[in-house]
Amino acid sequence: MTTPHVESVIPGTGGMTVQNPYLPYPVRIEEIITETEDRNLKTFKLVFLNTADEKKFAYNAGQFAELSITGKGEIPIGIASSPTEKGFLLFTVNRVGLVSTALHNMRVGDIMGVRGPMGNWYPWEAMEGKSVVIIGGGFAFTTLRSSIVYMLDPNNRPKFKDIHVIYGARTPGMLLYREELAAWEERDDIHMHITVDATDDPTWKYNTGFVPTITDQKAPPADGETYAIVCGPPIMIKFTQPVLENLGYSYDHIIMSLENRMKCGIGICGHCNIGKEYVCKDGPVFTLEQLSRMPKEY
Amino acid sequence: MKIVKIDKKSLSADLDRLRETYRLFGPVKGPQYYDFQLLGPGQTPDLEFLNTRMSAKSLVYPQSEVMLDYSLDDSQEDHHIMKESAQDYSPRAVIGIRPCDVKGYLLVKRNFDTPDFKDPYWVRNFAATTLVGYGCDEPCRSCFCTSAGSGPFDEEGLDVLLVDAGDSLLAKILSEKGKKLAAAAGWDKQAADGAEQQIDARRQAAEAKVNAAVETDRLAAQNSLDLYDAPFWEDVSFSCINCGTCTYVCPTCWCFDIQDEVRGKKGKRLRIWDSCMYPLFTLHGSGHNPRGTKLQRVRQRFMHKLKYYVDKYDDGIQCSGCGRCVRLCPVNIDIRRVARLMNSHGQDAVACEVK
Numbered sequence: 001m002t003t004p005h006v007e008s009v010i011p012g013t014g015g016m017t018v019q020n021p022y023l024p025y026p027v028r029i030e031e032i033i034t035e036t037e038d039r040n041l042k043t044f045k046l047v048f049l050n051t052a053d054e055k056k057f058a059y060n061a062g063q064f065a066e067l068s069i070t071g072k073g074e075i076p077i078g079i080a081s082s083p084t085e086k087g088f089l090l091f092t093v094n095r096v097g098l099v100s101t102a103l104h105n106m107r108v109g110d111i112m113g114v115r116g117p118m119g120n121w122y123p124w125e126a127m128e129g130k131s132v133v134i135i136g137g138g139f140a141f142t143t144l145r146s147s148i149v150y151m152l153d154p155n156n157r158p159k160f161k162d163i164h165v166i167y168g169a170r171t172p173g174m175l176l177y178r179e180e181l182a183a184w185e186e187r188d189d190i191h192m193h194i195t196v197d198a199t200d201d202p203t204w205k206y207n208t209g210f211v212p213t214i215t216d217q218k219a220p221p222a223d224g225e226t227y228a229i230v231c232g233p234p235i236m237i238k239f240t241q242p243v244l245e246n247l248g249y250s251y252d253h254i255i256m257s258l259e260n261r262m263k264c265g266i267g268i269c270g271h272c273n274i275g276k277e278y279v280c281k282d283g284p285v286f287t288l289e290q291l292s293r294m295p296k297e298y
Numbered sequence: 299m300k301i302v303k304i305d306k307k308s309l310s311a312d313l314d315r316l317r318e319t320y321r322l323f324g325p326v327k328g329p330q331y332y333d334f335q336l337l338g339p340g341q342t343p344d345l346e347f348l349n350t351r352m353s354a355k356s357l358v359y360p361q362s363e364v365m366l367d368y369s370l371d372d373s374q375e376d377h378h379i380m381k382e383s384a385q386d387y388s389p390r391a392v393i394g395i396r397p398c399d400v401k402g403y404l405l406v407k408r409n410f411d412t413p414d415f416k417d418p419y420w421v422r423n424f425a426a427t428t429l430v431g432y433g434c435d436e437p438c439r440s441c442f443c444t445s446a447g448s449g450p451f452d453e454e455g456l457d458v459l460l461v462d463a464g465d466s467l468l469a470k471i472l473s474e475k476g477k478k479l480a481a482a483a484g485w486d487k488q489a490a491d492g493a494e495q496q497i498d499a500r501r502q503a504a505e506a507k508v509n510a511a512v513e514t515d516r517l518a519a520q521n522s523l524d525l526y527d528a529p530f531w532e533d534v535s536f537s538c539i540n541c542g543t544c545t546y547v548c549p550t551c552w553c554f555d556i557q558d559e560v561r562g563k564k565g566k567r568l569r570i571w572d573s574c575m576y577p578l579f580t581l582h583g584s585g586h587n588p589r590g591t592k593l594q595r596v597r598q599r600f601m602h603k604l605k606y607y608v609d610k611y612d613d614g615i616q617c618s619g620c621g622r623c624v625r626l627c628p629v630n631i632d633i634r635r636v637a638r639l640m641n642s643h644g645q646d647a648v649a650c651e652v653k
Contacts, residue, residue, distance in 0.1 A: 022567075113379075261580050261582055268412075268417055276605075
């Protein structure tokens with residue numbers, strides 16, 4: 001894991017250098033996609049101003065970055081693009097506070113910054129040769145999109161057995177990446193189980209019901225060879241966890257990605273700790289087994 | 299180990315010589331308190347102090363520090379692109395820092411200077427600094443450095459140790475940085491035989507005056523979640539007003555916020571000390587707050603210093619025993635008592651704890 005990219009000499013050491021992990025890579029906004037019917041979620045396609053920076057930003061699906069806006073600050077956002085997609089980064093941002101609102105008001109061509117990649121990632125090595133069930137809800141689907149695109153890459157697909165995706169939103173119009181979801185539905189190497197809480201749309205041809213219910217109906221039972229990756233709002237996680245336990249998933253095969261208020265993103269500023277772990281550096285990905293030994297401060 | 303003798307009368311001239319190479323900082327008495335300040339020409343540190351009100355942490359890690367600069371002027375080629383801010387990393391020396399504050403630097407170094415990431419600001423500030431410590435002959439009643447891995451004459455991390463010897467100071471040169479500084483100051487007068495014993499006697503006398511202690515021997519063995527769920531947090535946090543004083547005066551509290559400031563078309567990104575005592579410290583954008591209650595925040599501070607740090611680095615507590623939080627807490631919360639509760643948690647002995 002490397003972030004730093006600017007070197008400065010440490011005084012009195014005869015030329016030893018230190019890199020600055022707080023300095024963002026400059027990027028240009030290439031495209032802005034409004035994802036949801038409430039217009040509160042937008043995807044930003046970012047391109048590095050210095051092409052050499054893209055190589056330094058080598059990342060894995062599940063990592064995040066700090067999006068940096070001059071005069072406003074930074075926000076930690078999961079990387080929605082996949083390492084197999086070259087030439088750009090994707091971030092899907094919910095408009096919540098100062099920085100995300102400023103970002104939503106920016107235009108194509110504007111210059112901003114990206115710092116990262118940060119944190120750990122989903123356990124791709126451990127999951128090789130195994131089946132994967134992805135369970136997502138709402139706008140927490142970003143690093144899950146990254147993961148799906150990564151696994152479906154022709155070079156990677158043979159590394160995994162069955163892939164199931166259970167993804168729910170409140171309404172059809174609140175689903176992210178709708179065109180891609182439809183394309184994945186057409187494939188036979190991934191089992192899609194899209195759902196919405198409720199809808200009166202007569203053309204809706206997928207599932208209706210909350211994510212835990214659909215998980216109960218559609219997720220494959222645990223066989224010791226299947227990992228579940230769960231990302232979503234706390235209420236979804238709370239009710240999905242017992243379903244997975246009923247299906248026989250052991251705690252070390254249930255993978256979660258956490259959020260906490262963060263500033264530095266590199267385990268130094270002290271904001272995002274849960275016990276002795278920093279979500280930004282030791283996480284954001286933890287197994288339920290690890291979380292069971294940590295305080296519930298997330 | 300070289301020990302030199304410095305005539306107190308010549309200290310001012312020595313420091314003037316040092317100022318040709320170093321920016322000097324030292325304890326200076328303000329209207330009410332001693333605090334570290336930049337020593338101007340002719341100014342000497344006030345070595346009559348017991349200890350400064352604020353720790354020396356700001357000399358390496360300022361309360362606010364500009365990290366990056368940028369321009370918002372679209373006519374500039376590099377508009378909206380962040381640049382590392384130019385800072386003064388020329389040599390500096392702290393004259394008269396207490397060993398507990400130096401211990402503080404060593405404890406936070408593990409956070410700022412890690413195998414994965416090096417905080418470039420802290421690392422460069424620390425590398426630029428020569429630490430001329432001053433043996434502490436009169437520890438306060440609230441001090442407990444000797445049980446926190448330090449001591450009133452502890453030499454760990456110091457480049458020079460100054461010891462009061464009446465009309466003169468004895469200076470024990472402890473490192474290469476210390477050698478360079480002594481040479482620049484003209485401190486070359488070898489002390490008489492017996493200086494080492496003289497320093498040792500003062501050290502023993504000072505250590506004997508440290509009557510308070512912090513109990514830490516069982517902290518590592520305690521189960522973290524058991525401590526987290528212990529009933530005493532209700533009582534410990536009851537009187538806390540979340541003022542954050544403890545975190546600001548502490549030499550080992552390192553948390554910071556990152557903020558942007560803009561004036562006209564020029565902007566900068568700064569870091570500013572932050573405090574886990576404040577609800578905003580952990581507030582999510584959604585409104586959810588993992589440490590939304592006072593109890594959770596007070597517990598975080600003590601668990602961090604006395605358990606998480608212990609577990610993470612396996613080398614003592616995140617506390618140098620300077621006693622500032624004990625002296626300055628407006629509601630008399632005492633880390634020594636909390637450490638005792640944590641250390642003895644689950645033992646029968648706790649039944650005898652007098653509240």
